[in-house]
Amino acid sequence: MRKLNLLFLLIFLLTVIYCRSESETAVETVVENTVKTGKISGRVMSQNGNKPIGGASVFTFDDKYKIYHTTSDASGNFTMDAPAGNHTIYIQTGDGSNFRTEISATIKENETLSLNSAQTKLNQVAKIAYVKGSFDKIEDIIQNLGYTATEITNADLADILTIAQYDIIFLNCGSRKYSTNASLYPIIDNNLAIFVANGGSIYASDWDVSYLVGGNDNTNNCALVGGFVPDSKLCSKNTGSSGIVAASVNNTGLSSALGFNTLNIDYDMGAWQKIINYDANYWEVLVKDAGSNDALMLRTNQFTATGLPNTPIGNASNSTFTTVCITLPGNIQISVSVPQIAVPYLVALGATVGSCTGTTNSGYIYYTTFHNHATGNIGNAAVILQYVILNL
Template identity: 75%
Template sequence: MKKFNLLFIFIVLLSLGACRSESDTSAEMTVDHTVKTGKVTGKVMSQNGVNPIGGASVFTFDDKYKIYYTTSDADGNFTLEAPVGIHTIHIQTGNGSNFRTEISATVKNNETLSLDAAQTKLNQVAKIAYVKGSYDKIEDIILSLGYTATEITNNDLTSLPTLAQYDIIFLNCGSRNNYSSNPALYAAAEANLAIFVANGGSIYASDWDVSYLVGGTSNTSTCAPAGGFVPDSKLCSKNIGNSGNVGATVTNAGLTTALGFNTLNINYDLGAWQKIITYDPAYWEVLVKETSSNDALMIRTNHFSVTGLPTIPIGNAPTTTFTTVCITLPGNIQISLSVPQAIVPYLIALGATVGPCSGAANSGYIYYTTFHNHASGNIGNSGVILKYVILNL
């Protein structure tokens, strides 16, 4: 009986010892949930490695798909706090659908990783085309950044399969020539441009080429002229602008960050230019205005939507592995970014939504500037603005 009691006591003591040992082990294995981070620095450059790019989105995700985000300053410089580990660093302008770069980087705790300038060049994903003009050569700026664009004609605009090859179309001032000899050609071009934008393509029109948007001949002198595809109630522009320097104010925060300034002089060195008379502020966003009069000088929209238009794939859309999503940052700041399709469900679970943060669901952007890069002449700081337009379409 005594032996039994001793054996029982030994077993109980052994059990207590085992419990204590397990408890000690679990205490030693307590996980530190503090996120360890390092820094990633670099300078966003255009493809030619010469022009710094301000206002670019720079971001990455941790293993739980939390976003780490910053933007480049006017000189292209950025510092991104990023989680420790091997991550993809994304660099994008606009919503990332047309210009973006991805870099694999190993981030170490409390260390700074400096990316080489060759890594941080912004790549062109978009297929870009332009229609040659008489007073404007946006293609010169595109090429000066190290990017490529294909010249097309007004006849090409009448072919939807041709138009659909591209993501961005630039309409140079003065390209809408000989309108009276072939109005049917321009009517067909406008109809196709409507389909192009409604399906996600983006266009930029400068000065007189507002007539592609609202109608008219080579320029417009009345509100609601015949033709065009933007509703007359949304925009009226008349060819009554006078030559000279105009003091201007940048009214968009993102553009101000990209430029590094918010006031400038724009030199209108031609005899007349399209002055914006009225616009729908719910439809258009004003990016630059005349300081003294508050007249809009540069506007954009992604609210274009028309029922009954055909649905067609545009540009690189059929082959892309990226999706545009809207992510909300701390401070309730919303940003539109392009992310790999594989991570979209995880981002949605964290509150992201598919599509841009504003505008019509499938609409591309329409940019319109009353100024342009003159085929000859001085445009001053507005040239920097046009670089922003190119990269943010």
């Protein structure tokens, strides 16, 4: 009997020791898997260092491809938790395909690494073109940020091989009338459709809505001949009158990047394109008339069309980066560009290839009813247009 009791006691002691050993091992494992972090801070600036960039995505990954992410405020400032060790810090606007910067950094546990202004300048990856206009000079805003753009003509727009070299095309108000040969319009419209369908982005202001929906200098009716955006998606008429319009910013990301959500827009011409109707499932309203709720600024990346050729656009074919959609805590989705080598790991964690919104291949179309160079001084609207440039 005594031997039996000793046997039970021995079994009990071995069980306690085994369980304690297992428990201690589990605790040690949790400690080993805890990612040690520090912080990084800095200020995102334009390439020439003259303008702070609000709304830029700043992010990095740990060794298991968990993302650490923040956005710069209206003054370009940011602070972000980051995994300790040697990592690449990414700074991007839009989906990162046109403007981005990569920084190699060593983050130390419980310390803050302050990045200097030379490191946090937002670089231009895209090739940008513009068509000269009668009333606008978006190229001045581009150059004031330290970026470069090449002037092209309507004859160039009629050559798909020429425009396929670029990632972004800006259409200044009044530029369509610079085409002396109206027979070019159908060719231009088809080429712009090919350009956007294959990932190129365009910006048009005021009268240049005619590139989108048809017409010559401007549009005085709905459903005109020409253009490439379906008539059911947008109608704009040249019926706006001159004066100051109190406007509101209708997009949270845009207002955060700008640091304001109301502004006065000076419509300084005798007539301007007024948006009569639009498909709300196709277009996102970024700025609207605070009184009438009329849309003043729209964007979409929903363009699709059948029968268009697959054409490599801009730097896409040479890029080692791929756009992916990542879901952050709180079910917030962001579109960013990452090195192709990281894509399988991110997909395994739930990311999807392509932008979080729109069609897989479509570039962006931005349209503003207001000018970008009204008598050389456009106030807060200039900051909006800086955002447009960097987020195409």
